Amino acid sequence: MDEEVIRNDRTYVSTSVAAELSGYxxxxxxxxxxxxxxxxxxIGRKRFVDRGEFITYALENKADLTxxxxxxNHVPDDLVADKAVDTPDQPDRTPRPTAHQIDDQTRNxxxxxxxxxxxxxxxxxxxxxxxxxxxxxxxxxxxxx
Numbered sequence: 001m002d003e004e005v006i007r008n009d010r011t012y013v014s015t016s017v018a019a020e021l022s023g024y025x026x027x028x029x030x031x032x033x034x035x036x037x038x039x040x041x042x043i044g045r046k047r048f049v050d051r052g053e054f055i056t057y058a059l060e061n062k063a064d065l066t067x068x069x070x071x072x073n074h075v076p077d078d079l080v081a082d083k084a085v086d087t088p089d090q091p092d093r094t095p096r097p098t099a100h101q102i103d104d105q106t107r108n109x110x111x112x113x114x115x116x117x118x119x120x121x122x123x124x125x126x127x128x129x130x131x132x133x134x135x136x137x138x139x140x141x142x143x144x145x
Contacts, residue, residue: 005041005048012041012048013074021074022058022065032057052076 003014015026015033022029030047033040038057039050055076058065067075 004051005043007041010039011051013051013054015047015049017074018049018051018054021055021070022062024058024062029054 003017005012013021015029018024018029019026024032029038029049032038032054033047033049038053041048051074055070055074059067
């Protein structure tokens with residue numbers, strides 16, 4: 001079966017092709033289609049997503065995907081002009097830190113209101129001596145009579 005279908009003057013691509021174009025998994029693309037984020041159609045057991053809608057969704061929601069990453073034959077007609085012109089007003093597509101990276105940064109840096117160890121001065125004469133005295137264990141020190 002073809003990986004591209006034209007229906008009602010719209011081009012649909014299989015979830016396999018959409019996965020190759022975007023880097024999303026086929027299952028995730030199917031979920032996007034079932035949830036109504038992109039238009040889709042099923043032919044037999046195979047799902048096809050509207051190429052233009054899907055690519056627009058992926059470009060808006062996937063930080064590391066740019067229109068220049070797409071093969072020319074898969075760039076929707078309404079985005080062809082964007083690919084030919086390098087415009088500086090496009091949003092910055094630098095990858096955002098993942099939740100794990102943010103957790104690592106937070107875990108490795110001290111809280112703002114906690115002073116670092118170098119600013120704490122301890123007066124040795126103010127440190128109390130250990131006055132804790134232990135009591136002998138009566139169970140082990142008993143003598144048998």
